[in-house]
Amino acid sequence: MSDPIDLAAISDATTSWQSFKNPNWRAPKRRHKPAKQLIGDEQKRIQSKDPSERDIENEVTYSTLQAPPSLKPIKTYCDITGLPTSYRSPHNQVRYYNMEVYDVVKNLAAGVDQEYLGLRGANVILR
Amino acid sequence: MPSSLKVEVSVTPEELQPLPVYPLKDVEASSRPEPIYHDYQTGIPIAIDLGRSTMKIGLANKKSPSNVFPSIISKYRERKLNKTLTILGNDIYLDSSIKSSMRSPFDGPMITNWDTIETLLDYSFAHLGVNSSGKVDNPIVMSEVLAAPLQQRSTMMQLVFEAYSTPKAAFGVDSLFSFYENKGSSGLVISSGHDATHLIPVVSGKPLLNISKRIDWGGSQSVNYLAKYMPLKYPFFPSKINNYQIGNLIKDHCYVSSNYNQELSQYLEMDVLENKDRVIEAPFLEVIKVQKTEEELRIETEKRKESGRRLQEQAQKARLEKLVQKEQEFAYYSELKVKLQNGTKKLILSTLQTEGFDNEAALDKYIANLDKFLKRVRNQDLGIEETEEIPTFPLLEVPDEQLDEEQQKEKKKQRLMKANYDARMRAKLEKEEQKKKVEEDALKDKQWRETDIQGWIADRKAKLDKLIQRKKERRRLKEELSDRKSRAAQIRMKNLASLASDDGPGDASNRRKRAAVTIDNDPNDTFGANDDDWAVYRDIALVDDDEAEEEEEQALLTLEQELLEFDSEFSIEDTFYRQFDWRKSILHRFLRGPREFNPEDAHQQHQIHLNVERIKVPEVLFQPSIAGIDQAGISEISEDILLRRLPQEKGFSGDIQQDILKDIFLTGGQALFENFEDRIYNDFRSFLPVDANLRVRKANDPILDAWRGMASWSTSSDSADYFISKQEYEEMGPEYIKENRMGCVRL
Numbered sequence: 001m002s003d004p005i006d007l008a009a010i011s012d013a014t015t016s017w018q019s020f021k022n023p024n025w026r027a028p029k030r031r032h033k034p035a036k037q038l039i040g041d042e043q044k045r046i047q048s049k050d051p052s053e054r055d056i057e058n059e060v061t062y063s064t065l066q067a068p069p070s071l072k073p074i075k076t077y078c079d080i081t082g083l084p085t086s087y088r089s090p091h092n093q094v095r096y097y098n099m100e101v102y103d104v105v106k107n108l109a110a111g112v113d114q115e116y117l118g119l120r121g122a123n124v125i126l127r
Numbered sequence: 128m129p130s131s132l133k134v135e136v137s138v139t140p141e142e143l144q145p146l147p148v149y150p151l152k153d154v155e156a157s158s159r160p161e162p163i164y165h166d167y168q169t170g171i172p173i174a175i176d177l178g179r180s181t182m183k184i185g186l187a188n189k190k191s192p193s194n195v196f197p198s199i200i201s202k203y204r205e206r207k208l209n210k211t212l213t214i215l216g217n218d219i220y221l222d223s224s225i226k227s228s229m230r231s232p233f234d235g236p237m238i239t240n241w242d243t244i245e246t247l248l249d250y251s252f253a254h255l256g257v258n259s260s261g262k263v264d265n266p267i268v269m270s271e272v273l274a275a276p277l278q279q280r281s282t283m284m285q286l287v288f289e290a291y292s293t294p295k296a297a298f299g300v301d302s303l304f305s306f307y308e309n310k311g312s313s314g315l316v317i318s319s320g321h322d323a324t325h326l327i328p329v330v331s332g333k334p335l336l337n338i339s340k341r342i343d344w345g346g347s348q349s350v351n352y353l354a355k356y357m358p359l360k361y362p363f364f365p366s367k368i369n370n371y372q373i374g375n376l377i378k379d380h381c382y383v384s385s386n387y388n389q390e391l392s393q394y395l396e397m398d399v400l401e402n403k404d405r406v407i408e409a410p411f412l413e414v415i416k417v418q419k420t421e422e423e424l425r426i427e428t429e430k431r432k433e434s435g436r437r438l439q440e441q442a443q444k445a446r447l448e449k450l451v452q453k454e455q456e457f458a459y460y461s462e463l464k465v466k467l468q469n470g471t472k473k474l475i476l477s478t479l480q481t482e483g484f485d486n487e488a489a490l491d492k493y494i495a496n497l498d499k500f501l502k503r504v505r506n507q508d509l510g511i512e513e514t515e516e517i518p519t520f521p522l523l524e525v526p527d528e529q530l531d532e533e534q535q536k537e538k539k540k541q542r543l544m545k546a547n548y549d550a551r552m553r554a555k556l557e558k559e560e561q562k563k564k565v566e567e568d569a570l571k572d573k574q575w576r577e578t579d580i581q582g583w584i585a586d587r588k589a590k591l592d593k594l595i596q597r598k599k600e601r602r603r604l605k606e607e608l609s610d611r612k613s614r615a616a617q618i619r620m621k622n623l624a625s626l627a628s629d630d631g632p633g634d635a636s637n638r639r640k641r642a643a644v645t646i647d648n649d650p651n652d653t654f655g656a657n658d659d660d661w662a663v664y665r666d667i668a669l670v671d672d673d674e675a676e677e678e679e680e681q682a683l684l685t686l687e688q689e690l691l692e693f694d695s696e697f698s699i700e701d702t703f704y705r706q707f708d709w710r711k712s713i714l715h716r717f718l719r720g721p722r723e724f725n726p727e728d729a730h731q732q733h734q735i736h737l738n739v740e741r742i743k744v745p746e747v748l749f750q751p752s753i754a755g756i757d758q759a760g761i762s763e764i765s766e767d768i769l770l771r772r773l774p775q776e777k778g779f780s781g782d783i784q785q786d787i788l789k790d791i792f793l794t795g796g797q798a799l800f801e802n803f804e805d806r807i808y809n810d811f812r813s814f815l816p817v818d819a820n821l822r823v824r825k826a827n828d829p830i831l832d833a834w835r836g837m838a839s840w841s842t843s844s845d846s847a848d849y850f851i852s853k854q855e856y857e858e859m860g861p862e863y864i865k866e867n868r869m870g871c872v873r874l
Contacts, residue, residue, distance in 0.1 A: 005221050008205065010160055011212035014250050020257045025290040027245060030282075035237040042276035046874075058337040060872045062274050065325075065341040068767075070759035074752045075388070081717045082739040084392055100713055106606070115359055119352065121755020 039063070079116045080104060093117060146720060148734065151368065151409045152375040157220040164193050167256035169264040174837035175251070176270045176301055179233050179321040180346065180796070182216075183831065184251040187268070187838035191831060194251050200243050201229035215250055236272045236322040241282055245290065252291070262292030266850055268841040270301040270833060273325055273341065277874045281861030288856045295850040297841065299869025302327065303334055304836030305794040305826050307845075307869070313783070314790030315769070317761060317807070319797035321346045324748060326764055328773065330783055332868050338772040340764045344751055346796050349381075349744050350374050352754050360718065361735055366409045368735075376737065377744055380405045382801035384742035385809055387749065394739050395716045404720040405737040413729055450504055457497045464494065520545045576693060584694045591686045594679055595703060601676070622663060745800045749810070762810035765791075770814065788815070791823040798829040840869065 033041070039062060046054075046061055078085045078097035085097045089105045092113035096105045108116070117123040172187040178198065185192035196216030203225055205212050212225075219225050232243035257263055267287055271280060280298065287296045302318030302325055316327040316334075327339040354373045358364070384390045393399050419427075463482070467475050475487070484490045522530070522538040523545065530538060576583045607615040654660050683703060690697040709715040709723055718724075720736040747753050749760040759767075773783050791811065793803055804823040811821055826832045840846050849867035856863070864873055 005160060007212055007214060007218075007222060007225075008208055008210065010218055010221075011210075011214055013253070014215060014246065015213045018249050018253055018257075019260045020252055020263050020291065021249070021261075022290055022292045023261055027242065027290070030241045032239050034239060035234040038237050038239070038276050038278060041278065042874075045277065060274050060336040060339075061874065062276060064337075065274055065339060067326075067340040067342045067758040067764050069757045070752065070763055072759075072763060075750060077391075077743075077753065081395065081713065082391070082743045083395065083713075084388060098713060104714065112359065112362075115355070119355060119359075119755065120753060121757075 146406045148406045148408050151372050151407050154220055154371040157217045161217050161254055163254050164256045167258060169259055172266040172268055172841035174268045174834055174841060176834040183834040187842045192834045194254050199229045199231050201225045203228040238279055267293045267296040268837045269298055271298045273300045273870050274872055284856060284861045288853050295852045297850045298871045301833035302794050303870045305832040306792055307840055308832045308836030309826050311790055311792055313786035314792045315787050316792050318795040320795040328768055328787055334870055336872055338768055342758050344747055344756055349377055353744055365732060380737050381741050381744045383745045383803045383806045385802050385805040387746050395713055397721050400716055400721040403738060407735050409733045411733045453497060453501060460494050587686055587690055594683045766814045788819055789822050794826040794829045796830055798825055
């Protein structure tokens with residue numbers, strides 16, 4: 001080990017006022033909005049625009065960029081091993097590859113089946 | 128024949144080499160604080176690639192960004208100084224205690240904490256060595272998320288123009304800058320970054336943003352996905368795997384499969400696993416057992432023997448001493464007795480009392496005991512087998528009338544003793560008989576085996592089959608009982624119900640009669656009269672009968688042992704437990720790879736195996752449904768863009784498509800996955816006409832090329848018209864933008 005690193009000095013250097021900043025600048029009070037809210041606000045802003053100014057056909061916004069759902073049949077895979085399969089357990093909807101995996105699927109601890117399903121967004125969400 | 132010379136080598140499990148083991152890599156600690164550069168010049172554009180995971184910042188006249196650091200901040204309380212410290216970027220890795228409280232200013236793709244962003248920008252300008260006062264006297268080029276909400280850009284412009292008083296600034300999308308750096312003109316930019324994957328068709332340098340698409344899957348989602356999956360795969364893994372380690376696993380071991388379903392279906396086969404299974408070991412403290420040398424072991428046993436001998440000697444000595452003492456005692460008391468025979472009654476009593484006896488009988492008994500003891504010891508020493516005397520019970524024969532009270536008591540005692548003795552004799556006899564029977568059976572069995580080996584084997588095999596059948600049956604029943612609606616469970620409920628209700632068929636008077644009787648003299652209660660009645664308890668008990676199970680287990684093993692010994696056709700492979708060979712178990716191969724698992728081995732306990740996950744994680748880009756994303760994958764969306772959405776309609780004839788197909792361009796952190804180009808090529812071929820001219824390429828440096836593109840664009844004439852000056856910002860406000868070819872779009 002070389003000489004110890006002075007973390008306090010590093011911290012002071014980063015938090016002190018930097019000379020290259022505009023001396024009149026005061027950071028405004030900002031609200032921390034989560035991404036979801038930002039996207040929702042943006043949606044509202046766009047909808048409130050004057051329709052005559054909008055070119056709906058070619059408009060580019062965060063939401064128009066979103067990829068559409070797939071039109072192809074979804075391939076199914078074993079939730080435990082990831083191998084291709086078409087079997088699904090009638091107890092808990094978990095997909096399994098063969099009899100051996102089914103033994104595991106049948107005896108999954110409470111909640112674990114939902115965790116497996118959650119990985120592919122098929123879990124039951126209680127609100 | 129030459130082929131007959133070839134010696135066949137059969138690979139037995141013992142000959143299998145251990146698989147290479149990779150370490151589970153954590154983030155690398157920094158050894159020195161982030162340096163400050165001193166070659167700052169005013170006027171030269173500063174390019175800032177505001178990546179969601181890493182920020183890259185540098186002067187545009189450099190080849191590479193001078194500051195590359197993770198965009199995270201940590202505010203933590205330093206105990207010694209009693210002060211809150213703010214540490215960011217690479218400096219966070221200086222000390223492991225800082226890592227615990229770190230935070231990112233981003234929520235997914237969006238900037239949510241602007242104070243942190245401001246601190247990060249302060250920090251990066253300071254480290255660039257900016258020394259102009261009152262303003263950052265450089266044009267600024269900054270990356271932004273494609274079509275991010277207006278609030279994002281306007282707040283950023285406020286920061287750039289108001290806080291730093293930059294003379295002019297321009298914005299653009301990182302992937303297009305990367306395309307620019309790689310001299311792209313027409314093509315399809317596929318950029319898979321930290322938070323999302325963008326597909327942007329570009330025609331002669333102009334991006335067609337209105338038909339571009341974004342798949343909400345990037346590096347961070349991959350990490351989260353695998354981080355959720357690994358604890359499910361290894362629920363009892365002894366150490367926690369953090370997200371850095373997961374990130375490193377993905378970076379080091381995952382790759383895009385060029386043909387997913389084909390590769391997947393064979394992934395867990397032994398010979399495939401041999402090459403593709405990755406063993407990763409988490410760091411752990413190993414307890415090292417000191418191996419003793421043979422010499423040490425010998426000395427140790429010698430010592431043990433020596434101390435044992437000494438102990439024996441001591442015991443022998445003690446025994447001898449005791450014997451001598453008893454002898455003396457015996458002699459003394461015998462003498463006393465002889466002396467007393469001639470004494471007066473009074474003298475006798477006083478002498479006895481001083482010696483500690485109540486009366487003469489007590490003394491006699493004591494002497495008799497001593498005598499017995501001495502005789503026994505003497506016999507033992509001489510090796511004479513002692514024969515148990517048959518005790519006599521003389522009083523039992525005499526009728527009670529002829530006995531006084533004391534004798535009657537004695538008679539009762541004798542009766543008890545006799546019963547005890549008889550029982551002991553009976554048990555002894557039974558034991559002997561049983562032993563004889565076992566011997567006889569073994570002999571008979573042996574004779575049977577010697578005369579009719581086939582019949583004997585058939586009998587054993589039938590017994591074995593029966594046992595296995597019962598085992599399976601037990602298992603099935605157990606499973607069925609766990610389901611409330613199954614037939615077995617319902618029969619059990621029925622039994623319970625009929626046992627619980629006392630009311631059989633019968634009229635009220637019958638019931639009244641029944642109520643009058645107690646539990647002991649109920650004339651209707653015939654339960655137990657028939658031995659089979661008790662079987663009902665077995666029926667209603669749950670099948671967790673460990674004792675019976677163990678017994679059967681033992682019987683199974685002995686049967687197999689016998690068959691192994693005498694049936695030449697019955698090999699170890701046929702035994703019940705070999706049927707569950709790990710080689711045949713898909714779960715074993717999935718969890719433990721192509722080697723046997725030893726749960727005692729500390730190394731193996733700390734190992735995880737990546738196999739299917741290696742291709743499964745990157746596959747989400749092509750089949751987002753795997754991770755529950757309701758969007759189409761890269762190939763399907765590209766197909767849609769290329770065949771249906773490009774401006775020149777009516778399918779595949781225009782020049783634009785042909786130009787674009789010649790340059791399918793991959794960039795962003797996830798483009799580093801091996802085989803990515805191959806997969807894109809294969810997938811695109813499947814929907815393109817045979818004669819289409821298709822070329823897929825990867826950015827020279829999928830991570831840094833965005834910054835390099837920003838630097839070279841900002842210093843070239845291409846950017847001249849697209850900078851917004853501080854004056855323009857002040858006049859027109861943050862919504863004013865100059866749409867450039869780098870994806871900066873009017874919102």
